Structure formats: C-alpha cells, structure tokens
Amino acid sequence: MAEKNGGNNLTFTTPSDREIVITRVFDAPRKRLFDAYTNPKHMPQWLLGPPGWTMTVCKLDLRPGGAWNLAWSNADGSQMAMHGVYKEVKVPERIVNTENWGGDYAETTNTVSFSEDKGKTTVTTSILYPSKAARDAALKTGMKQGIALSYNRLADYLKKM
Numbered sequence: 001m002a003e004k005n006g007g008n009n010l011t012f013t014t015p016s017d018r019e020i021v022i023t024r025v026f027d028a029p030r031k032r033l034f035d036a037y038t039n040p041k042h043m044p045q046w047l048l049g050p051p052g053w054t055m056t057v058c059k060l061d062l063r064p065g066g067a068w069n070l071a072w073s074n075a076d077g078s079q080m081a082m083h084g085v086y087k088e089v090k091v092p093e094r095i096v097n098t099e100n101w102g103g104d105y106a107e108t109t110n111t112v113s114f115s116e117d118k119g120k121t122t123v124t125t126s127i128l129y130p131s132k133a134a135r136d137a138a139l140k141t142g143m144k145q146g147i148a149l150s151y152n153r154l155a156d157y158l159k160k161m
Helices: 030-038 132-139 143-158
Strands: 002-005 010-013 019-026 053-060 067-074 079-090 094-099 108-117 120-128
Touching: 010 143, 019 132, 019 143, 030 108, 030 120, 030 143, 132 143
Parallel strands: none
Antiparallel strands: 002 010, 010 019, 019 120, 053 067, 067 079, 079 094, 094 108, 108 120
C-alpha cells in the first residue's frame, strides 16, 4: 500500500510484511543530499522530528563496520537516542546500516539510496524489520509525521548548503 504524505511528494509503502519503504524527491544534487545525510555538521540542522527537539549527539564513523550514535532532547526533559553500525557505504549512492532504538524496539536494517535525475535527487529508504509485528508497531509510533517534518526541514536546509 502506498500512502502520500501531504503535498511534499513523500511516500510510504509496505512492499512486504517486514518492510517500510519511504521515498521523497528533493530539488538538489545527489552529492549534497549524501553530505546532508552523512556529515555531523548538517544532520543536527534537519533530522529532528517534531518541533521542540534538538540533536545533542551526532557521532558518525562512516565506513563499513563503523558505528554511529544520535541523541535528541526536548525542552520538557524528554530524551531519545538510537545507534547502529554501517554495513555498506558507497559515496554518494548508498548507505546500509543497522538501527537500534533500544528498549522494546526491534533492530532494523536500513538501506538509503540516492539517485539523481536532472539535478533532483530521489532518496529511497528501505527499513527491514525482523517481523511483521515489529514493523506494524513502528508504524504506530508517529514515525510518518516525524519523517515528514524532518524531510521538510531537509528540503529547506538544502537551499542554504
């Protein structure tokens, strides 16, 4: 099932029982998108989710086997963090990594692909969960809204980079 999110060309699909695929086209070259996704200088500017959150940790060892760690805090004292390991890095085309939020959330394998056509870049993220139940639980967390907000911020931020 494909679902458009607002008028911003963001789509969510569930092509299998364990997978979510998120796609969005950005008006920027692929190298700029890849840099925004992989540079600790840029990520805290856009990867924030709902209003009020600030990225407090952005550590990236961008190489196969390298670890990454991100954390956020909110003015109300709430905190969240995730971490993982890069499995594949092909600049500026593709990133494959694990993602772990801790607690009851299942570790996923995420594949992000960047494809450019006439100066516009399509970012496709495939998130593979260990089970249908884990995927369905993730869909109930508000991830769609958080991703939509972050991608809207990213689209605006790319104009300044």
